[in-house]
Amino acid sequence: MATQTSTRGQHKQNFLNPIWKANPLFVLLLGTCPALAVTTSIEQAIGMGILFTIVLVGSSVLISLLRKIIPEEVETPAYIIIIATFVTIVKMLSEAFVPALYEGLGVFLSLLVVNCIVLGRAEAFAKSNGVYDSFLDALGNSLGYLIALLIISVVREILGTGVITLGAVFPFIPKTVIPVLKYSSSLDFSIPLFARPAGGFIVYGVVEACIAAHTWHQKDKEMAAKRAAAQAAAAARAKAQVAGEAK
Amino acid sequence: MTATSVFTAFLLAILSSMLINNVVLSRFYGICSFLGVSNKVKSSVGMGLAVVFVIILAALVSWPIYNYILVPAGLAFLDTIVYILVIASLVQLVGLVIKKYSPALYKSLGIYLPLITTNCAVLGVVQENNNYTFGNSMANAIGTSVGYLIMIVLFSTIRDRLSGYDAQKSWKGLPLALITAALMAMAIMGLSGMVA
Numbered sequence: 001m002a003t004q005t006s007t008r009g010q011h012k013q014n015f016l017n018p019i020w021k022a023n024p025l026f027v028l029l030l031g032t033c034p035a036l037a038v039t040t041s042i043e044q045a046i047g048m049g050i051l052f053t054i055v056l057v058g059s060s061v062l063i064s065l066l067r068k069i070i071p072e073e074v075e076t077p078a079y080i081i082i083i084a085t086f087v088t089i090v091k092m093l094s095e096a097f098v099p100a101l102y103e104g105l106g107v108f109l110s111l112l113v114v115n116c117i118v119l120g121r122a123e124a125f126a127k128s129n130g131v132y133d134s135f136l137d138a139l140g141n142s143l144g145y146l147i148a149l150l151i152i153s154v155v156r157e158i159l160g161t162g163v164i165t166l167g168a169v170f171p172f173i174p175k176t177v178i179p180v181l182k183y184s185s186s187l188d189f190s191i192p193l194f195a196r197p198a199g200g201f202i203v204y205g206v207v208e209a210c211i212a213a214h215t216w217h218q219k220d221k222e223m224a225a226k227r228a229a230a231q232a233a234a235a236a237r238a239k240a241q242v243a244g245e246a247k
Numbered sequence: 248m249t250a251t252s253v254f255t256a257f258l259l260a261i262l263s264s265m266l267i268n269n270v271v272l273s274r275f276y277g278i279c280s281f282l283g284v285s286n287k288v289k290s291s292v293g294m295g296l297a298v299v300f301v302i303i304l305a306a307l308v309s310w311p312i313y314n315y316i317l318v319p320a321g322l323a324f325l326d327t328i329v330y331i332l333v334i335a336s337l338v339q340l341v342g343l344v345i346k347k348y349s350p351a352l353y354k355s356l357g358i359y360l361p362l363i364t365t366n367c368a369v370l371g372v373v374q375e376n377n378n379y380t381f382g383n384s385m386a387n388a389i390g391t392s393v394g395y396l397i398m399i400v401l402f403s404t405i406r407d408r409l410s411g412y413d414a415q416k417s418w419k420g421l422p423l424a425l426i427t428a429a430l431m432a433m434a435i436m437g438l439s440g441m442v443a
Contacts, residue, residue: 029421032282033367037275077335080364084328092324107374110327114365116279197273198432205425213417 014133018140025148026211030116034108035149036200040160043169045153047101048108049146051090053139055112056121058086060138063126070127079122080113087112100169117141155194155203162190257386264390267439270368271398272432276391277368281399282424284359291403295396297359301341302369302395305334306388309373310381330373335364368395402428 024030038048059082063070070078091109095102102109112118121141126134157164162182167175181189193199268274271281277298284294309330317323342360346353363369372391376384405427414423 029282030279032278033275036278077332080331080335081328084331088324088327091327107371110374111276111367111371113327113331114367114370116365119365193433196432196436197275198429198436200275201425201429201432205422205429208425209418209422212419212422216417 011133011136015136015140018137019144019147023144023148024117024120024141025145026207028117028120030120031145032204033111034105034115035152036197036204037108038105039149039153039156039200039203040195041104041168042150042153042157042164043166043173044101044104045149046146047094047098047169048105049142049149051094051101051105051109052112052115052117052145053142054090055083055086056118056142057135057138058089059083059118060121060126060134061131062086063122064129064131064134067127075127076119076123079119079127083118083122084113098170100171104169117145151207152200152203156199157195159191160193160195160199162188253382257382260383260386261390261393264387265394265397266435267441269398269435270372270391270395272428272435274371276371277366277395280362280366280368281395281402281428282421284362285399285403285406285424288400288403288407290359291399292396293355294359294362295399297356297363298366298368298395299392300356301334301338301360301363302372302392303385303388304341305330305337305369305373306376306384308337309333310376310384313377326374326377327370330370331364334369334373338364368392398431402431405431 018024022028025032025035034048034052039045059079062082063079066078066082087110090112091102094105094109121138125137129137158180163180164178165176166178167173191199194203264270270276271278280294280298285291312329312333313323313326317326317329338360342353345356345360368391372388376387379387402424406424409423409427418426
């Protein structure tokens with residue numbers, strides 16, 4: 001964790017780490033409920049990611065600003081109230097400007113209050129770090145979450161409906177339907193299961209397995225490199241010994 | 248409507264929110280705890296019972312607050328903030344009461360109580376109940392929480408069996424658990440349409 005006197009390199013780490021290495025959804029397994037519920041369409045997932053960014057960045061910055069004022073005994077309730085305030089703001093804004101998104105996300109907008117990522121970042125980072133660092137950390141986490149939602153939703157929308165629909169949620173995007181697996185009602189290769197809840201679990205599970213495979217591969221490579229280095233060192237030592245004996 | 252038909256409707260509403268619209272597998276509430284606490288059967292039973300307790304109490308308290316205080320005062324937009332405060336204080340209170348009167352129960356449920364404040368199942372059910380009558384909201388609360396209990400216990404039993412299974416190493420643990428959850432969700436899908 002970065003301290004108060006973090007350097008520029010650490011700033012960068014605070015931002016980049018949560019995007020891939022410590023991705024909140026794929027690596028830390030936080031915020032799984034909306035990740036499975038709202039990822040049936042790409043646009044909805046992007047909308048969720050944007051609203052999530054507003055809530056996380058806003059609450060992290062505010063908590064970090066107030067970190068010396070909030071007494072330790074009432075920390076968690078104070079954080080929850082700050083987060084709930086931002087969620088209420090986001091709820092009202094989305095209801096006014098993107099009503100289709102508000103309808104689609106439904107109760108999961110309110111559930112941002114108890115999203116483990118938001119509360120987790122407040123507890124683990126914003127309460128003990130400066131405003132700028134907290135801002136970067138929150139932005140990195142939201143971006144990581146948005147990317148994770150996007151990966152799941154792309155797979156689910158294409159496999160589940162066979163088409164990519166744009167413009168159904170955001171009013172400023174022209175309505176377009178891009179056929180990928182479904183060209184007409186007779187030429188349809190889509191698998192509706194993936195639009196159902198069970199499909200969400202399958203996609204998430206497969207992504208997790210891919211990440212685990214990647215991690216194991218990385219570990220194996222490291223181990224092999226270590227073994228090779230040890231062997232090389234042993235060989236060098238043996239050579240030196242032989243050379244010494246020959247002398 | 249006669250008393251029996253009201254009772255039947257109540258039971259059907261419970262059944263519907265318990266199995267057909269199961270809380271975890273088709274409405275996606277409380278997946279964090281569903282995946283996190285289901286390593287051991289014993290802890291999943293504890294968590295499930297604690298959730299049943301808190302959801303029913305929270306629904307009982309928050310429905311009148313919304314319909315008799317917030318709506319008449321024109322403050323319906325504050326519902327989320329009020330609910331989370333109600334749930335957090337209710338959890339504290341329940342913890343204190345159980346600790347005083349049944350230390351044994353506290354020992355088995357106590358550690359799960361703080362986790363429940365951030366369990367989305369509780370806030371989700373309470374938030375859904377905004378649109379329901381009191382009877383329907385109670386049916387929703389009972390059905391949802393019992394559905395959660397059933398699913399988390401079943402899931403942890405399956406995971407317990409799977410932990411000894413020699414799977415490929417990148418599938419071990421969570422990925423396999425997620426596929427298990429997918430299969431359970433498919434089973435639940437087969438029930439859809441049973442209750443209109």
